[in-house]
Amino acid sequence: MLVDWFRIKGRSLHSLAFSFHRLTGIVLMIYLILHLTYLTSLRFGKESYEYLISLTVRPETLPFDLLLLLATVFHGVNGIRLVIHELGFVYEKRNLILYLTFGIVLIVWLYAGYLMFLLIMG
Amino acid sequence: MKEVKNVNVIGLTITGKTEDDRVVRSDNDSNINEENKMDTKKLEPIAFIFQLFSGILLAVFVASHIYITHLNEEALKYESVVERLSNSTIKVIYFLFLVIVCFHAFNGLRAILLDTNFGKRNARMVNLLCLIISIVSILYGATLLISF
Amino acid sequence: MKVQHDIVIVGGGLAGLRAAIASAERSRKLEIAIISKTYPIRCHSVCAEGGTAAVLREGDSFDLHAWDTIKGSDFLADQDAVEFFVKEIPSEILRLDNWGCPWSRTKDGRIAQRAFGGQSFNRTVFAADRTGFHEVHTLYERTLMYPNIIRYDEYFLTNLIIEDNEIRGVTAIELKSGDLILFEAKAVILATGGAGRLYGFTTYSHQVTGDGMAIAYRAGIPLKDMEFFQFHPTGLVPSGILMTEACRGEGGYLRNKYGERFMEKYAPEMMELAPRDVVSRAMWREIVEGRGIESEHGAYIALDLTHLGEERIDERLPLIRDAAKKFAGIDPVEEPIPVRPVAHYTMGGIHTNINTETQVRGLYAAGEVACVSIHGANRLGSNSTAECLVFGRVAGERAADYALKKEFRHVKSESFKKEEKKIFDDFLKKSGDENPYEIKKELTKVMDDNFWIFRNGEDMKEGVKKIRELKERYKNVEIVDKSRRFNTDLINTMEIGFMLDVAEVVAIGALMRKESRGSHYRLDYPERDDKNWLKHTLVYYNENGPIVKYIPVKITKWMPVERKY
């Protein structure tokens, strides 16, 4: 059953990372489609583009932006962790690397989020 | 006479029938090979290696993409976007980015779908579908790059 | 329902799997079925730890191995069988090697051997301390190679079908559906293992209840030498989990509460590596005479491995370390392990000849369930897995030869219907007021109290009486679970019925044998009596109680002498 991909009760952080990776992957894929559609407005001239920008880039949408950012950062950093393991390296240190991954994700996200916050809030 | 056990999910018969039609169960090697039709069999390792390396590239691409678009308030202005997209070097890089991101995304989707019984039953369809979607989105994105 | 196979092997342990491979190698035309109560890799053979004895290297010889075995058996072993047996093992070891068994190796990559009790040469081949585990997995995986071996996992044997002194098939319950299934066969091999769960304190898996022995016994086939029950010196306190003899083979010491290596009193030459009966008796004497170490689980003896060092223990005895940590909370690297003698092996079994044939045509028995009599009154460590391999093969080949010559003869459907009615209508639906598990508990208590290492006439007489009482009470049991699907309650209750029969045979045999030999030690007859008792006990089933007969021991070139270690 599909819920088993996101089952974390009684399981280790490794399963959490797996669930999250899968979830963020799906979210990012949907976002990619939206993003491409959205950019089409560029072709219809300045007004339609700026209308869409004003619709999405504003303080009210900031939480969504931040979540999206988290998804991106997590998917990227965790992806690199997976690449390392899947090439057969440092298996024995997998717990340490997992903690490190979560740490890096948090730091990068907080920092980038802060920058974004500054940008949007002016 | 009834069979004692039935064929189980992976296409392996575990039983001999009884009395009249005694058929000894075989390893069903042919069955296994048949199941993995040529295209999917070759596709899997390539897809995996691609996913791995495209992932690394994307980490770099996406980071710089976000960095550039969120550098300052000007970055998202219509004029600056158009100006950026008019540069032919950037155009090439963005096209590459587009190809990789589309394949990575829909190859990911393909992997997820194949993780299910639905994917098992419709493996060819899933492969084809994901390929088509990624090509369509690449073409779609490319029209944007061309129009400037 | 009815199924037909050329050969039906009951039991998926070492002997059963080996027999299946041997039959399949004999002829690819034969259809071979393995019926087992559990999945084959869940059998009790996986619990074998120490190793398998084989003559492989310069300096050792078949005669030496045979002599060790016969001396170990207290001269009750059939010597022709032993001679045949020792010659066959080396190629079995090499076969397992070729099939993928991860034997432990010497530095130059050859198969390593270690010391074991009662042996005059270090001849035990081993795979760390999981020898049985690796052997079973290797054989099981090898059976997967043959398309003509068909497994019926989780089928519970209920009866043998014998007509005109010839085997016709077996009946078994398919646990998953709860149906009784008739297996028609030209030849049947019984490889169901021992009956160790008769005792409460035992190294045996929970399912080793002597089903095969009891079923054959009820079908009129005699059981041989059942009074000889091996007590392994080192069972972990309190659970009884086996601490392999290899602990001592690798150099471990046994110490009493004063820290003395008391074995110097009992076996000055071999010390801890004397045969199991000698060591067990010595330990029990220490405990009885108050030199054991007291604990909440009773007195025990210390098995000291601390001087071996962590590296050697991890290399050679990893499972022991793991088990001691998990089940007793003790790390053998730092502390001695608490151990006590524990019921470990059924020397006796279904009476077969050297070719594993029973008195019924087409019925074979191999492994612990059988008594070809190579172990006599006391088995040497690491001869049991060897026996399963050798005689498993013999049984498989003999059965294949027999089946190739034979035509199918169908079983009358009435006898199947009768069996079905007996189990599901009479037994399962019956109401009564006895709890089968209560009977089992009392049975194991009787066996533990009255038929333990030191036996005497009075206690045993009492024991026989109690077992008969329990048998009476068993007629009145009620099975609580009335459903058909995976009814473990039904299975357990039937097993308890089998155990009662086997226990009676053990008890009668022990009571009748008025001497001390090997593992059978009587306080009222403490001497070996070759004049009157150098003979095998045979017990036949009878409605009104067992009938006991005796047959002579086959002696070829080794005359009985005093047994000293």
Add this chain to the structure above:
Amino acid sequence: MEVEIKVRRFNGEKSYWQKYRVPVLSGMTVLDALLYIKENIDATLSFRYSCRMGVCGSCAVKINNKPRLACETQILQLKDVQIEPINNFRVIKDLITDFDDFFAKHRIVKPYLIRKNDSYEKPVEMIQTPKQLKKYYRYSLCIKCGACNSVCPVSSTRDDYLGPAIMTTVYRFMTDNRDEGKDERFKIVSSERGVWRCHFASECSEVCPKNVEPAKAVQKLRIKSIIYEIKKFFK
């Protein structure tokens, strides 16, 4: 001391929780408690058990949401005890699950030494140094209890995925220096239902009661498969 034990039961039609109170002594395992229930309280409770020393692999159940061997789990180390059948296997009755598919998969990966000059009648002693032995020995310790399969996210959604335990077996035979059957096994393992389905959730290694580390075996097997595929491509 008494402990309350909650057991997930299934009688073929419906599934429900049942509670039992069991007196507990030191050193008592979950399996002992289950046996106590069966023998004294409720004989209809069904579960598999055999060796009670952690080598037969019969008694893997989910204890407090984690798959473990009942015979190895000390009851006093747990606060409340909640026992369920393991996931990803069809439940037959109470704690008993169906392993037929699992063993059928085990069969198709050819888990035996494949050798060209294999003689049944005249076996020969083969050379294998302790170093070569050590390379695969850990992976030969798998007891096939199914704990790893029960937590594998892919096993839960695709029933013909070989699963961690089976692929570990393949890796064990591939790294054995006596084996000559790599090509045959790659054919099976480097397929849609084999190594390419693993996404390294690595939960299998976390729950393995024998520390076999299936996740590592699968990753290594995948690298081998990649090299094999590349070589094949250029041939």
